[in-house]
Amino acid sequence: MKIVVCMKPVPSSEARINIASDGRSIDPTDVEMVANPYDEYAVEEALRIKEARGEGEVIVLTVAAEAARSEIRKCLAMGVDRGVIVQDPALLGGDGIGTARVLAAVIRELEPELVLCGKLSIDVESDVVGIALAEYLDWPHVSLATKIEWPDGKMAKVQREIEGGAEIVEVSLPAVVTAEKGLNEPRYASLKGIMAAKRKPIEAVTPSVDAGQVGAAGAGVEIVAMNPPPARGGGKKFEGEIEEVVPQVVELLKSEAKIL
Amino acid sequence: MAGRVLVFAEQRDGQCRKSVFEALGLAAQLGDEVHALLVGDAVASQAAELGAHGAQTVHTVEDERLARYWNEGYAAALAAAIDTVQPDLVLLIATVMGKDLLARVAARRNLAALTDCITLTENEGTFEAVKSMYGGKIFATIRAKRTPAIASLRPSAYPVPERQEAQPTVQALAVDLPAEQRARVVEVRKKEEGQIDVQEAEVIVSGGRGIKDPKNFEMIAGLAQVFGAAVGASRAAVDAGWIDHSHQVGQTGKTVSPKLYVAVGISGAIQHLAGMRTSQCILAINKDPDAPIFSIADYGIVGDLFKVVPALVAEVKKVQA
């Protein structure tokens, strides 16, 4: 089976995020980039499917600037066969819907049977790309997968997490599935994998899309300001005897926070 | 702008989610015509409740294939309602269902998409949202460059409006559902009875590595019970296998905004804060006075959780009695 995994490079969750001088973007200086953690689950799942079947190809696809090649290499080191990158500036800088249009255009050419995405990118948290991509491909989708089974090899049986439980969804291929934490434990790249990755191809492509619908020009939304989160200061810390402190706190929960 | 707002009235098992009413309250602030859309099988009985919370017109799409969430069927229904109502704004709640549906329909109708909004306002004819980014390290203001816009509201971000005596107009909407169910829910597994989901709870009591042993989640559950709260957890507790991942709060867990969040034996790593920093009130219990969780807590108790939690249970019970 041919599988495409959509991977977005994002600042590591540990990274210190500083707002740039324009007040509406991030200062990239010294920000460590990683593959979006949910996309790592998607990569791992694709590799497991390929291994279980003993055949197939796993391609990682990224819409991002040139710099993203090192995150693609890391996926190749995990075992992905090849990388595809879209780095044409006119196609970047859009919103999630625009990114989905670009991804769809590339995926139409690649003709996989399955596309795996993360459930969310932890940078801008747009939370639309995987599903919007399915819409543009006119494929079905299942989001938030925590388990994927293959009862007859063709149809996928996907467990997805919902509030208070889980849904089991049967989906025909081709399909888009987005990965939730719990799907698997991503492997670490082996030394052999890292060496092998150096020889694996990363191809730059420029899909044909309607320029008015993608990039910054085509975006339906734009960031007008970035701010640090509102300070939560003024908290009260109690270090005294528990017998005295606990009633005080409960009283505050009642009178001040109006919870009890 | 006096405009039209269409609210997707999410229901499961025939029951509208409370946050739907929050969305109706906001809809009445943002527009002068409030429509609601009910999708499911035999759900029209919910229309009166929607009317009592501000929906003037309730559009219904009923079909037995819609009894469970069917993403392409629900998307067809919402797209049809948009074509009929011609709203300036489509409002959903940022739940599992709302997020799923928003993305499909935004793509299908090329709508400006604002997701997981903490606030949503109208400014000179355009909609503007504040949302969390970079795991809560940034609060960004996002502007929709065109209308209609489609937005999902973070649950509990807005209050439920007061009930009013009002009868909505109810209209059945004819929709061409896709002939084939390419993605079909074949089973719904519910958690144990009596367990409250962190995404639906007004109060959450979370345990971290500091509780030391999986069996101490019983103590956490005991505290949760007196508050009528859901049990949450840090990733350290989940990764140790002490509790299921569905309880995890944080960057790779759930994002929650309850009225009260109680963090027990949780240090307050940046990835944990990402999931709970927009809680209305935070109470932290930790024996380390320098634990980062205290920097965002409204109330912090420095002490041994094994002593503090039982004292807290007793005291809350006393106050409630």
Ligand SMILES: Cc1cc2nc3c(=O)[nH]c(=O)nc-3n(C[C@H](O)[C@H](O)[C@H](O)COP(=O)(O)OP(=O)(O)OC[C@H]3O[C@@H](n4cnc5c(N)ncnc54)[C@H](O)[C@@H]3O)c2cc1C
């Ligand atoms: C990509 C990525 C994603 C992540 N996603 C998440 C996420 O979604 N959610 C999340 O929670 N974490 C996440 N993490 C992990 C995060 O960095 C922390 O490791 C984790 O939150 C720590 O959990 P903890 O606070 O329970 O444990 P610790 O940091 O070990 O803290 C335990 C605390 O308990 C206190 N304690 C111990 N004994 C007692 C006692 N007797 N009485 C009172 N207090 C006591 C200690 O003082 C300490 O502060 C993520 C990390 C990465 C790299």
Ligand SMILES: Nc1ncnc2c1ncn2[C@@H]1O[C@H](COP(=O)(O)O)[C@@H](O)[C@H]1O
């Ligand atoms: N620029 C991108 N390149 C490749 N994949 C992406 C990109 N942006 C988003 N994705 C995919 O879509 C998922 C959801 O992203 P988002 O909608 O931005 O939260 C991610 O986990 C990726 O799998």
